[in-house]
Amino acid sequence: MPDLAGRCGCGSVTWSAQAEPLWGAMCHCEDCRRVASSDYVSWLGLPRAAVVWSGPRKCYRSSEKVVRSFCEGCGSPLSFESEVFPDETHVYAVTLNDPGIYVPTAHIFWSERLPWVTVNDTLPKHAKGLQDAAAKGVSLLD
Ligand SMILES: [Zn+2]
Numbered sequence: 001m002p003d004l005a006g007r008c009g010c011g012s013v014t015w016s017a018q019a020e021p022l023w024g025a026m027c028h029c030e031d032c033r034r035v036a037s038s039d040y041v042s043w044l045g046l047p048r049a050a051v052v053w054s055g056p057r058k059c060y061r062s063s064e065k066v067v068r069s070f071c072e073g074c075g076s077p078l079s080f081e082s083e084v085f086p087d088e089t090h091v092y093a094v095t096l097n098d099p100g101i102y103v104p105t106a107h108i109f110w111s112e113r114l115p116w117v118t119v120n121d122t123l124p125k126h127a128k129g130l131q132d133a134a135a136k137g138v139s140l141l142d
């Protein structure tokens, strides 16, 4: 099992997980872009029970079913948890101590991508996201 670990921008919040990553996907939805102030977000899905946090992490409910967290010191966004995926914590892949180990396998919410974002990979580009897929009982990610 890999020893995955990451940190916020100032380093005062750290996370670790002794687990295999569940999935990796780059999300282009507006919510992700706004919360991260980024053109899109590379998510790393982890088993929630395996993720251990330390430091001044602030959690808040960003919508009815979603709790997000960030570092109180530097404001770095850190995680996303949805009641739709009760066994998963989604962390920002670039918080990894070594982001180079991240392996994304798809783009999601491709239908909401910004017009000036271009990518030259050959990964699947799904129009919608994981919650829509879960509601339909299908998996977008292998
Ligand atoms: Zn911080």
Ligand SMILES: [Zn+2]
Residues within 6 Å of the ligand: 027, 028, 029, 030, 031, 032, 033, 109, 129
């Ligand atoms: Zn998103």
